[in-house]
Amino acid sequence: MSDPVLKVGDTLKDRARAALGSRNLILVGLMGAGKSSVGRIVAHQLGIPFIDSDVEIERVSRMTISELFAAYGEDEFRALETRVIKRLLKNGPRVVSTGGGAFINDRTRKHIKKSGLSVWLKADLEVLWERVSKRDTRPLLKTENPKQTLENLMNARYPIYAEADITVLSRDVRKEVMADEVLKAVIEAQTESTLP
Numbered sequence: 001m002s003d004p005v006l007k008v009g010d011t012l013k014d015r016a017r018a019a020l021g022s023r024n025l026i027l028v029g030l031m032g033a034g035k036s037s038v039g040r041i042v043a044h045q046l047g048i049p050f051i052d053s054d055v056e057i058e059r060v061s062r063m064t065i066s067e068l069f070a071a072y073g074e075d076e077f078r079a080l081e082t083r084v085i086k087r088l089l090k091n092g093p094r095v096v097s098t099g100g101g102a103f104i105n106d107r108t109r110k111h112i113k114k115s116g117l118s119v120w121l122k123a124d125l126e127v128l129w130e131r132v133s134k135r136d137t138r139p140l141l142k143t144e145n146p147k148q149t150l151e152n153l154m155n156a157r158y159p160i161y162a163e164a165d166i167t168v169l170s171r172d173v174r175k176e177v178m179a180d181e182v183l184k185a186v187i188e189a190q191t192e193s194t195l196p
């Protein structure tokens, strides 16, 4: 264990908090993976601030994500997303849940990689589809066959999400269970990095 003040009785969250140190924890992955909802629980457990980059983008622009895409297009949205995420990552430790395309953008990915520990919430198509089909807030899925679009995005993006420091399988279990799995993975990543 890298932190000598940790004791045997320390809880999962104490150990994960110590492992994170002053780094940020950044959640990446496809729409519906649970980045926003699981990230909030993880931050609460760790006792550090939580920020969702899409919520922050909507706050600063005073527009919804759908309105931004409609008014300015995806390229402008990505440019704004890069700036917002770069700023959010300046002060750690924080849990930052990103929008699904953020880590795919080269500039944003560089900022994420250098400012903390990235976690890919990886889910299969059926889990993602079950979740995203309930809401129509995601402009990229406003297509004739949104499930096929989601599958195409999986094929294009999964090799890039795989560059994240940690991968956690996002399954059909309670969000609190997923949050615990993220905490365990943070501890494991730290343990592995300090092994001789």
Ligand SMILES: Nc1ncnc2c1ncn2[C@@H]1O[C@H](COP(=O)(O)OP(=O)(O)O)[C@@H](O)[C@H]1O
Pocket: 029, 030, 031, 032, 033, 034, 035, 036, 037, 038, 097, 131, 132, 171, 172, 173, 174, 175, 178
């Ligand atoms: N582990 C889970 N079990 C059940 N529903 C979930 C789980 N994780 C997320 N959800 C639900 O799926 C939807 C998408 O989750 P969200 O956190 O917004 O994903 P993302 O930010 O990755 O797009 C939300 O309605 C959320 O409540």
Ligand SMILES: O=C(O)C1=C[C@@H](OP(=O)(O)O)[C@@H](O)[C@H](O)C1
Pocket: 029, 030, 031, 032, 035, 036, 054, 065, 098, 099, 100, 101, 102, 137, 138, 139, 140
């Ligand atoms: O995958 C994407 O490119 C996007 C994902 C969305 O966030 P969630 O992944 O939180 O749904 C949101 O940023 C925007 O609709 C674009």
Ligand SMILES: [Mg+2]
Pocket: 035, 036, 037, 054, 097, 098, 099
């Ligand atoms: Mg989200």
